[in-house]
Amino acid sequence: MLSSHFRFEEATSLSLISSGTLIFAKNFFIFTKLKINCYTPCCDKTKVKRGPWSPEEDTTLKNYVEKNGTGGNWITFPQKAGLKRCGKSCRLRWLNYLRPDIKHGGFTHEEDSIILTLYHNIGSRWSIIASHLPGRTDNDVKNYWNTKLKKKLLTSSTTSLTSSNNNNFRTTSAEDSDFYNMLMPYNYNPFSVDQEMMVNQIPNPEIGDELINGFNFGFGLISQEADDVVSSTTERLLFNRDDLIEFQEINPIFDYSKYSGLMALDNISYVP
């Protein structure tokens, strides 16, 4: 049994522009496609061990993988390796902790910069972001963002606002200043020319042009035909260049040339 339907919902969008100003753009209508389907648990949770892994379990898992590989099937892995764990738990433990190429320890300034750039461009696609940071896992990056980087970003922007009457980035500490320099447009481009740059923003005329540049997390879809465009697509949309050109024909205010390549949209804001 599989069914799906669409939903419009009112939402609040957090926008951060390059001057460090935080703006809440209210009354967006977020368009989401909902799917309702059957979900089959991967294992019987009453029969597997849960919680933190013991050193013995780690050794068993590591030894087995080093000798035999993962076998390409994590569901049957615990039985073969002699572990009383869920296959998903084994996979997670290996990928996030036991893999030999995992990098532990603090993130560098350069890594911060890469995370910020990618988060700006593609949002919380942690696996994609992690793929640009050798040795880092999606879980690592996600935790780092949620516990440190996000706060650092907000603190830094607040400091800038309170310490400056103009758009200069005068801050109260060298650390904040360095962090702000990192937020300025930089040259890091995670995608090759062939892969094309992914962008996920459409400027929203309801908010104003000043939000188009810099760190703009708000976007809108404009035109009466928006509903048709949206309905013909699926969630996690990826538009190619032809799509963008077509999109511009429908929405003259949208300048596709600003978006060289693919555009990823999870939620599409709809201005009725």
Add this chain to the structure above:
DNA sequence: AACTGATGCAACCGCTCATGC
């Protein structure tokens, strides 16, 4: 020293995606 709230991070959960039949 004892308590309490904050923080960091490993692990889990629920879901979608991809693939094969």
Add this chain to the structure above:
DNA sequence: AGCATGAGCGGTTGCATCAGT
């Protein structure tokens, strides 16, 4: 085309540790 299954993802939770009182 539709279904079943396993892999992978992102959000959330639980718990150990830390810092402050």
